[in-house]
Amino acid sequence: MSTTQELPIIFVDDNGLDAARLTDTQRRWADANGFAGQAGKLLALPGEEGALGGYLFGTGKSAGSSPLIAGLAGAAVGAGTYRLEGAFGDPTLAAIGFRLGAYRFDRYRAAKEVPVLTLPEGADSAEVERLVAASTIARDLINTPPNDLGPDALTAFIETFAVERQMTIKTITGDDLLEAGFPMVHAVGRASAEAPRLLDLAWGNPLDPKVTLVGKGVTFDTGGLDIKPASGMLLMKKDMGGAANVLGLAHAIVSAGLKVRLRVLIPVVENAIAGPAFRPGDVLKSRKGLTVEIGNTDAEGRLILADALALADEESPDLLLDMATLTGAARTALGPDLPPLYATDDVLARELMAAGSLADDPLWQMPLWSPYDAMMNSKIADVNNAGSSGFAGSITAALFLRRFVENATAWVHLDIYGWAPEARASRPYGGTDQGIRAVYGVLKQRYPA
Structure with missing residues (x-):
């Protein structure tokens, strides 16, 4: 995967797949993998010609979710550039959560490239930083x-x-x-x-x-x-x-x-x-x-x-x-x-x-x-x-x-x-x-x- 390609991470509430705007192939893939918006579950989506098309990320029942649940996505995805879509809630908190979840302490070992997030619309970039x-x-x-x-x-x-x-x-x-x-x-x-x-x-x-x-x-x-x-x-x-x-x-x-x-x-x-x-x-x-x-x-x-x-x-x-x-x-x-x-x-x-x-x-x-x-x-x-x-x-x-x-x-x-x-x-x-x-x-x- 090219680190310059921006991939979506689509946030999905519990049983909220219908709102995710997936292709027919992606929807069948989600159903086949038992994805229904379970909290913290990350599912890679197929893209065109076998490429990675992004991820589905479950937030569970929104009332019980951590405001910074995006951190679980930040911790799970590999190096690359990502954008948040779907039901991710407050854009500033979501961006903070993703960034904090992607934290690595690599002073004493080979550093791994961390995922990069394109700030969602409405996020306070200064507050995030x-x-x-x-x-x-x-x-x-x-x-x-x-x-x-x-x-x-x-x-x-x-x-x-x-x-x-x-x-x-x-x-x-x-x-x-x-x-x-x-x-x-x-x-x-x-x-x-x-x-x-x-x-x-x-x-x-x-x-x-x-x-x-x-x-x-x-x-x-x-x-x-x-x-x-x-x-x-x-x-x-x-x-x-x-x-x-x-x-x-x-x-x-x-x-x-x-x-x-x-x-x-x-x-x-x-x-x-x-x-x-x-x-x-x-x-x-x-x-x-x-x-x-x-x-x-x-x-x-x-x-x-x-x-x-x-x-x-x-x-x-x-x-x-x-x-x-x-x-x-x-x-x-x-x-x-x-x-x-x-x-x-x-x-x-x-x-x-x-x-x-x-x-x-x-x-x-x-x-x-x-x-x-x-x-x-x-x-x-x-x-x-x-x-x-x-x-x-x-x-x-x-x-x-x-x-x-x-x-x-x-x-x-x-x-x-x-x-x-x-x-x-x-x-x-x-x-x-x-x-x-x-x-x-x-x-x-x-x-x-």
């Missing part, structure tokens, strides 16, 4: 192994990211973190051969509403002295998934020119094991002044986030939002595809869930249940980082973080997974974006360009 780029940033970073994306390499990427988007950037590294007031970022990362650091990016008009994003940037997590089992470390390259998704979201915000003063804070560390490693039983002082007893060195993400959130909170942002691959309890509660959302503003939480539903980027609000604060009591410090119980682990982690936010008008915490254990529409196996489209959709409504 920015949201596909936002997801790709997150996916590429998460998929990169820690030998090529330690603290130094992630910092270099972020510095380039900032320059390309005309963002200011300030980096505090190593022992300078102590002098600058970030003792928990320093403690978590000091055992690594690559120094811990905090990156502070800014963009936009200082007079516009303040939106601050904080992303957990643990480039690899051994668990520290409370070491993880081997099976628990296999995916720990994704422990910087919060930072990766925050960067993707920042790209979308800047690309769209939203009317915000954007600030991005990313604490970057490797939770390694060596002589200087922080220990179970240590008591750390935080930027906010609260003392934290270390009940478990594998609950390190909340420590570095706490220092960054305290910094963000000092300027009373209109919205403070953090993303973090924080707890296994979140996956136990809601699985890998549905991140818990915690918010101090219930109206905002409902807006985020609605936007996520529209963009196939689901979120689910969980309670900041204050009685569980007592689970993190310490007999010698203000709070324990791990708590005394195995119950409600995602909630108690969110409650821990809430202690470091007082002044922000609204605070949102997303406990994301950042990984697709099985391929589905618009999400191939591997590192994935979560929360970007949902949050961007709300920000676009609240702060339009």
Whole structure:
């Protein structure tokens, strides 16, 4: 097949073949192959003289289909140029879905040519490009192994990211973190051969509403002295998934020119094991002044986030939002595809869930249940980082973080997974974006360009 030939992918609802305008030969072929618009089913169509004439693609019952179901087609077709026809729904979402489904991470193997999509009529080309780029940033970073994306390499990427988007950037590294007031970022990362650091990016008009994003940037997590089992470390390259998704979201915000003063804070560390490693039983002082007893060195993400959130909170942002691959309890509660959302503003939480539903980027609000604060009591410090119980682990982690936010008008915490254990529409196996489209959709409504 020539890669310059544009082939149709004809979207067909359940039992909707009559509307597909097929030739008699193609209709008989579809019937003979049992094609009736089943969700995700792709059928090659015969063309003239034995050539490929395009594809039928089933969307199933439209009410139950993913808005980005076109991603299954993007993942299944080979190299070539395609156009969408038929019942594909919103043209912008369909194009985003197709492009995200065609995503490949080929850094460590021979690259395969990806399918090219001619944008359907009515699609917002700028929106497609920015949201596909936002997801790709997150996916590429998460998929990169820690030998090529330690603290130094992630910092270099972020510095380039900032320059390309005309963002200011300030980096505090190593022992300078102590002098600058970030003792928990320093403690978590000091055992690594690559120094811990905090990156502070800014963009936009200082007079516009303040939106601050904080992303957990643990480039690899051994668990520290409370070491993880081997099976628990296999995916720990994704422990910087919060930072990766925050960067993707920042790209979308800047690309769209939203009317915000954007600030991005990313604490970057490797939770390694060596002589200087922080220990179970240590008591750390935080930027906010609260003392934290270390009940478990594998609950390190909340420590570095706490220092960054305290910094963000000092300027009373209109919205403070953090993303973090924080707890296994979140996956136990809601699985890998549905991140818990915690918010101090219930109206905002409902807006985020609605936007996520529209963009196939689901979120689910969980309670900041204050009685569980007592689970993190310490007999010698203000709070324990791990708590005394195995119950409600995602909630108690969110409650821990809430202690470091007082002044922000609204605070949102997303406990994301950042990984697709099985391929589905618009999400191939591997590192994935979560929360970007949902949050961007709300920000676009609240702060339009």
